[in-house]
Amino acid sequence: MKINNIPYRTIWPTADGAVEIIDQTRLPHEFVTVRLESMRDAEFAIRSMQVRGAPLIGVAAAYGVALSMKHHATDAALKATCDMLAKARPTAVNLSWAVERMRALLLPLQACERADAAWLEAGRIAEQDVKINQAIGRHGREHIQVIHLEKGDTVNILTHCNAGWLATVDWGTALAPVYTAFEAGIPLHVWVDETRPRNQGASLTAWELAQHGIPHTVIVDNAGGHLMQHGLVDMVIVGCDRVTAHGDVCNKIGTYLKALAAFDNGVPFYVAMPISTLDLTLLDGVLEIPIEEREQEEVTHVSGLCDDGQVRRVRLTPEGSKAANYGFDVTPARLVTGLITERGVVAANTAAILAALAD
Numbered sequence: 001m002k003i004n005n006i007p008y009r010t011i012w013p014t015a016d017g018a019v020e021i022i023d024q025t026r027l028p029h030e031f032v033t034v035r036l037e038s039m040r041d042a043e044f045a046i047r048s049m050q051v052r053g054a055p056l057i058g059v060a061a062a063y064g065v066a067l068s069m070k071h072h073a074t075d076a077a078l079k080a081t082c083d084m085l086a087k088a089r090p091t092a093v094n095l096s097w098a099v100e101r102m103r104a105l106l107l108p109l110q111a112c113e114r115a116d117a118a119w120l121e122a123g124r125i126a127e128q129d130v131k132i133n134q135a136i137g138r139h140g141r142e143h144i145q146v147i148h149l150e151k152g153d154t155v156n157i158l159t160h161c162n163a164g165w166l167a168t169v170d171w172g173t174a175l176a177p178v179y180t181a182f183e184a185g186i187p188l189h190v191w192v193d194e195t196r197p198r199n200q201g202a203s204l205t206a207w208e209l210a211q212h213g214i215p216h217t218v219i220v221d222n223a224g225g226h227l228m229q230h231g232l233v234d235m236v237i238v239g240c241d242r243v244t245a246h247g248d249v250c251n252k253i254g255t256y257l258k259a260l261a262a263f264d265n266g267v268p269f270y271v272a273m274p275i276s277t278l279d280l281t282l283l284d285g286v287l288e289i290p291i292e293e294r295e296q297e298e299v300t301h302v303s304g305l306c307d308d309g310q311v312r313r314v315r316l317t318p319e320g321s322k323a324a325n326y327g328f329d330v331t332p333a334r335l336v337t338g339l340i341t342e343r344g345v346v347a348a349n350t351a352a353i354l355a356a357l358a359d
């Protein structure tokens with residue numbers, strides 16, 4: 001995708017064997033890239049959310065394994081690296097998916113073969129992510145097009161958090177259909193939930209849509225229900241961090257409330273999902289998916305650009321008030337209209353999911 005008309009990806013290998021990322025903690029007010037030279041750098045980037053979004057943290061972890069293998073490629077080093085990276089964030093299954101794919105490839109190899117093989121495999125995972133997202137974009141666009149033909153007017157799409165190109169290597173998941181439809185000339189407008197506490201909608205989704213000239217409006221997280229009651233939302237598309245065999249969807253906190261409002265108002269609620277986000281070991285998402293709890297400061301404080309041009313952090317809540325910071329919630333399958341995958345749009349139930357996997 002493009003920043004100031006220059007094509008970028010969110011992560012890329014450098015000619016001298018390091019990895020570069022866009023530091024997403026600095027957006028939208030500053031565009032800064034960061035060089036990762038070690039597994040510790042990759043682990044810090046994931047934990048601190050310099051890189052975030054389920055597919056991207058998987059790719060960053062794969063590169064983390066590759067960086068580690070350049071220096072220490074024994075069995076013990078491979079185990080320690082994979083175990084540490086897999087724990088950097090708990091909810092998105094793509095992280096452990098990517099780490100386990102690296103481990104399975106590297107473990108049978110001689111130590112001296114591991115560095116080159118790891119580097120190639122991390123690159124393959126990154127390239128695959130781009131292709132998968134392009135396919136999600138094509139499948140999702142068809143549904144946007146159907147709504148456009150029925151309505152004969154601009155399609156209003158609501159999204160939560162950031163599941164755009166910043167959350168992947170390129171294109172995004174939930175926003176891939178948006179970019180693809182926009183390129184095909186379908187008139188659309190995106191309602192962007194600000195997505196407290198870290199405001200990935202207001203700071204990341206709004207920024208990347210603006211870079212691409214896509215009409216959008218940032219709304220507070222509580223506005224979606226009101227907009228749906230007044231016919232101002234034609235469809236919802238969100239990303240996801242883990243989907244169970246039953247089709248329950250875990251995504252950024254607040255997604256469930258949007259799904260309830262969509263259901264009550266007859267608005268289609270789609271979840272864009274690479275197949276690697278499926279966790280067939282789990283059935284009931286509410287009971288079984290681990291939900292990340294983060295620091296209270298993400299709730300009690302916000303940072304933003306002040307009128308003097310400086311980025312500052314300020315406290316919102318009274319000193320002494322406790323805050324709880326659950327990062328994700330689970331939307332039961334019954335509220336999901338369809339899962340937009342690289343293999344097509346799949347119903348959120350076990351039979352349809354298994355049939356899609358068998359194709």
Ligand SMILES: CSC[C@@H](O)[C@@H](O)C(=O)COP(=O)(O)O
Pocket residue numbers: 052053054055092160161162163164167168172173174200238239240241251252327
């Ligand atoms: C394509 S990204 C899908 C999800 O990872 C995204 O919607 C989300 O919840 C991201 O959460 P984050 O905490 O910013 O990593």
